[in-house]
Each structure stands twice: as C-alpha cells, then as structure tokens.
Amino acid sequence: MKQLVMGLSAAAGCLLATSAFAQSSVTLYGIIDVGVQYASNAGGHAQTQETSGMFNGNRFGLRGDEDLGSNWHALFQLENGFNGNNGTFGQGTSASGSTAAVTRLFGRMAWVGLKSPWATLSLGRQYDFMYDFAPIAVSNYVGSFMHRPGTANALLGNNGSTADLDRVGGARVDNSAKLTSTAVGGFTLGALYGFGGQAGAFSNGTTQSFGLKYQHGGLLANAVWTNLKESNALSSYRTYGAGARYQFGPMRVSALYTNSTWTATGDRVDTIEFGAQYLITPAFSVAAGYFYSKPNDEKKNVILQGTRNQVGFTTTYSLSKATSVYATVDYQRAKHGYTAQIYTLSPANTDHQTMVGVGLQHFF
Incomplete structure (x- = not known):
C-alpha cells in the first residue's frame, strides 16, 4: 500500500511539474478606426467621405504563447486587416510571385515561431525590419496620411503590403524566416x-x-537595410534608413531618414521627416509632423516624380484606456509643377492638397 501511495505521489509530482511549464495563452486583440475626411482637391473637386483607418489600420488578431520550459516558448500570430467602413478584407490581393487574385484571411500577419533565451525564430508572412521605423515615423504622430506617396506597387508588386516607397508603413514578406x-x-x-x-x-x-535596434530609457534608435530581388533577378528594390525617438517627460520627438533605390534605372528617393507629440494631460495630446521626399531625377524617376513637402497636425482625446477621438489636418505641396497626392487620397489637379479628418478608434 505504501508503495502504491508513493507511486501515485510521484506521478502527481510529474504532472504538476509538467503543468508548471506547459502554460499557454491565446489573446484576441484588435483596432477599429473609422472617421470622416474632407479633401480640398481630388481630381479637381472637393470630396467628403467616410473612411477606414485614418490613424491606425483596422485589424483583429490572435496571439499565442506556450511555455515549453527552460525559458523556451512556442509563439504564433495571426492578424487580419479589414476596412471598418464596409467590412471588406484589407489585404485581399495577389500573393507574392503570383498574378492570381487571392483572398487573404490573415493578410497582415500569419507566422509561427520559437523563442529561446537567445533569439526568436519565426516562419510565415511577416514584416521586414523597415517596419521597426513605424514608432519613429511621422505617421506615428499624425496618422496614416503622413505615409509616403503610394507609388511602390508598380515596382514591388501588390501582395497586400503597403505601397509606401520605403516600406516604413509595413511591407509584409511571404514565405519568410526571421531571426531576432x-x-x-x-x-x-x-x-x-x-x-x-x-x-x-x-x-x-x-x-x-537586416536591422539593428538600440533602446534604453527614453531613447529608441534603429538602422535597417532591406533588398527585394525581382523575379527575374535582373534588378532589386533597395531601402535603408536610420532614425531615433526620444521621450522626456510629456514630450516625445523623433527624426528619420530613408533611401529607396531601384537598381534597374538608378532612380532613388531620399526622405527626411521630423515628428513631435506633447501630452497636455494624460488623456489629451497634440502632435505635429513634417515630411520631405526628393527624387534624384524628378522628370524620369519611376519611384516618385516631384519633390514633396508635407505637414500634419493631430489632436487626440482618450475617452478611456481603449477608446479615443481625434482630429487631423494635413497639407502637401509638390514642387516644379507636379500634382500633389496625400497618401490614400486621389491625386489633386494642382500642386497642393489639404485633408481634414475626424475619427473614432477603439482598441480591444
């Protein structure tokens, strides 16, 4: 009898030891952001419309973490993008290397990985390291309208990723392995x-x-290089950059430089931007951003034609920890006779364009 009790106790101890490290969690999360925007000039006419994701792209996702013991974890993330004003998929476009139309259930991210005490390895559809600039870029202060002109799809191919000319808005890479x-x-x-x-x-x-990041106290600094080879390997689309953000008290400031080059033609675009945010109260903030983008040959550049200057201002008020309202104003001017086009808006028929928007966003 004593041996039986000891055996049961040992078995129970093994089960308890196993459960001690075999803990797992799955988190459902997301953002819903919908607002109304006014454009001063969209093809020669003023335009007012409801729009999705003025400040943050709409998404919902599942994030999983299983403790494997000895500081090892199994991870996964599935994230869907959608349009909040009509419920359609946000990244339902052609897959990388394919001309066939596809519908992506998890177009923003779909990956599985292992985390060790030394590094994390993830496999699937995920962001390259240019996306590490997102917390530094001016779009972090004044919304998605401060993203770069949406001209890159013609060169990169549209696989449900950002059309930003330097990938900072979040270009995903299918069939990728990532080590951090x-x-x-x-x-x-x-x-x-x-x-x-x-x-x-x-x-x-x-x-x-490849990416290098340094973070200590209120300082965040990044340096990144990314290269995308064409399917025929005759040319590449290369982007690199460096930037930093610093938080001191209620004030946060940042600066970022990026370079985008199409090796087939030698065309490149240099982009410089600055952003700042000030918390008037814990619930109320104001922010401003400046964006400057210059191509090396404005008339023939296949990435971007015309030097662009853009400024933006945003004020945000938090109704709770999860819900906030905001108002934003953006103004862009294109130099040397080229037409202005604020990101996501229809092109103007003049060299300047203004956007005014108000929105509501909820995090869950």
Missing part, C-alpha cells in the same frame, strides 16, 4: 530572408532584411 536576437545591453539584432520559391533559381524573387 534577445536584447543585450539595449541592442537587438535581426535578419530576415524571404524565399522566392523558383525552381532552379534560388535567389530570384527573394527578400533580405
């Missing part, structure tokens, strides 16, 4: 490789991305 180190002394290193999947041509259509 654990922070050491504030420094984090990262590397991503996106497989092209072409038989007999391993490097065609591939993506390579």
